[in-house]
Amino acid sequence: MAREICLRQLAVRPRTRAELATALHRRGIAEDVIDQVLDRYDEVGIINDEAFARAWVTSRHHGKGLARRALAGELRRKGVDAEAVDEALDELDPQTEEETARVLVARRMRVERNAAPDAAFRRLVGMLARKGYPAGLAIRVVKDALAAEAETAEFADGIDPDALAEAAGPGE
Known part of the structure; x- marks a missing residue:
């Protein structure tokens, strides 16, 4: 069931690990199952917060004209860790x-x-x-x-x- 929930979420748009974990928590999935499923998805590359952050920065900067500060806030709210946020923002000179x-x-x-x-x-x-x-x-x-x-x-x-x-x- 946890895998199905994740796949449905990912079919709509790319998600961060934290967003998927939140969706699974809301559905009452056990913590150990969440970790197991998300670790596997991480391992095979279905979820990748660094790639998500880079794509988000490119998309939102070019599409909405958002600056570094606004992009950093959005990524933090999506659960991307500070290091991945900094790396993604480094690409925006x-x-x-x-x-x-x-x-x-x-x-x-x-x-x-x-x-x-x-x-x-x-x-x-x-x-x-x-x-x-x-x-x-x-x-x-x-x-x-x-x-x-x-x-x-x-x-x-x-x-x-x-x-x-x-x-x-x-x-x-």
Whole structure:
């Protein structure tokens, strides 16, 4: 029965060992049976948290534009250990992350064209923050985007990204 539960779960999408263990616990499967089944699935490569983490980072970064911090949180919630999370995130370099942030802002700038510059600034920085981008990067990318637009260039000149990032707090 435990094998069937795991296979049904895996048929929907790849799962981490912790997600499968949780599903089995919910169904009242004994701990020793859970360990035995999951160990076997690990052994034959049906479940692989490291591969899951790498695929998750690639998919969610390219699909949703999520930054390292948001991706790390999602993987931890899925039960991936810290070492596997770090290894997966190492494949996402800072330059790629910044390029993705710029693409997200450029796409959103089309919607924000008619907004007041300060409102557009807040919304764009907020969007990047919700996706896990550090404050300093978010502010700098949004300032650059606003500076490139004739209507908002003057507003952008008054933005000090370093001061705003410091005001956002440590670790941002």
